[in-house]
Amino acid sequence: MDRQLYSMHNIIRFVTDQPILDKEWQAIHHFFQYVDRQWSRFDPASEISRLNRLLIGQSLTVSLPLARLLQRAIRYFEQTEHYFSPFLLEQQYANGYDRSFPFHAATEIEGTVPPDISPFLVEGCEVTRVGGGSIDLGGIGKGAAAMIVAQRLRKSHTRGLIEAGGDVIVWSDAHPWKIAITDPQTEQAIAEVRLRQGAVATSNRIYRSWKVGERTNHHLLSGKTGRPIETRYVQITASAPQLYEAEVMTKLAFQMTETERQDKLFKWFPNGRLLLMDDSGKMVAEEKGGQSIWTG
Template sequence: MTDYHRFSHEAMATAFEIIIAQDDVDATYAAQAAEAVFAEIDRLEDELSRFRPTSEISRLNRLRAGESLAVSLAAWDCLNLAKSVHAETDGAFDITIGPLMQLWRSPDGSLHEPEAERLALARKSIGSELFELEEDGCRVRALADHMVFDLGAVGKGYALDQAVQILQDWEISRVFLNAGDSTLLALDGPSGEEAWPVTLAEGALEKTLRDQALSGSGFMVQGAHLMNPRTLRPVPVQEKRSYALAPTAALSDALSTAFMIMSPEEIHTLCTRYPGVAWLEL
């Protein structure tokens, strides 16, 4: 019988979990591989978290209009993906939208209409069209003052994708990765099995995953926390939960957020354009 080796680690304000179920991998080897993965996730958090004052994202947030900064490959990958998803979803995904929620949310967590002047000022610094990516030297150029880059809707997925690279170096392929139950990434199924079983929306749907990522967005955990980049207003709280399936966890992470904004027709059109991308709503 195949042993299931489970490991967990707190990072990026969530719990990361690794499950390895491969006949030729014992507990000691699995633990060593998991330690290497968690070390990489910690390194990525140091680079990508806007809450770390020395991170590259924090340094980007201090740029003035016209200034640029050379960033690491990890930051470049995330910013490039975010800008691409912004374009492909017609602006439904935007990593610069964060400051608006701070204006709309009261200290008790309820929502209120901000003062018009404060809202107008914030809007001058919001929009993925307000930064440029210069491939030569991996430089990011801000086109507005006081921009706030926030990779929270893509960083955890990206960390899972990088974890896969580490595990492949350790010749581990039968593995399941989980970032806070909001993003899942499955490679080959456990030894003797075709895929990994998953349960969504508190048992509303059971399915299997293999060589695929799945991310979910909704309001059950955090309540009103999503901004609509198209209208610059909070997304009304809904009972539905939107799931995106994609070839990579970073992409599914970003798309699950965008799908909360997009119409069903827009989502179906996007999924038709990109093989391996699918949508579930529960």
């Protein structure tokens, strides 16, 4: 059974062993409508936008799914020594990412330094601003939405796949799923991941990129500087038990050297694997212990 809907500026695809019942499908639709309304940085009425307008000391009660996501995002921010940061909205605007894609050119302004502590304190569903900085959930928000729905579908489907713009969650009690990884330039399949349970996230610096004069900026920012990451890698795919982990791993891997990935990334995510593609098209796999041949 294959069904689709549009949310978070992506086509979300659902593949299950048995048809998704109409009542269940309606609940999934309603959930993604909630996500589009409340997790968007482009909607001034969303919970995210209202949080970003808080002054220090002010609080806002948010929905339970968002509160849980913020807690997880803050935990990754602190765990990864700020290589991953969900608080780069002001820096995205400064680099020209101030509207929804697609666009091809933008104007850059002087940016501020990213926060080195979480600007928000989450207690239950109450979020209080305690410092400067603004939330941009980005890929981890998309991944969280897919994870929540996957948990729901697993109760009634023994085999399933959810695909959301480069993010994939799979589960199966039998044969593994085959997940194709495509070249960001040609969109031709270049590798394959085989998973029975787990998730895959792919990020590249091609799709969401734009011109600022003669220079090209992209949406992958350093959590340390707030500037587009300068890297020889064009695309990185991560596989991990949870989609949250895979999403964060791709952001870290773009910023780190191989030594740093071994010393830090695989210490934090020991069950993760990476497939890195550089600007020459060469691909190399990495996991805890060093580089390896990519076997899917």
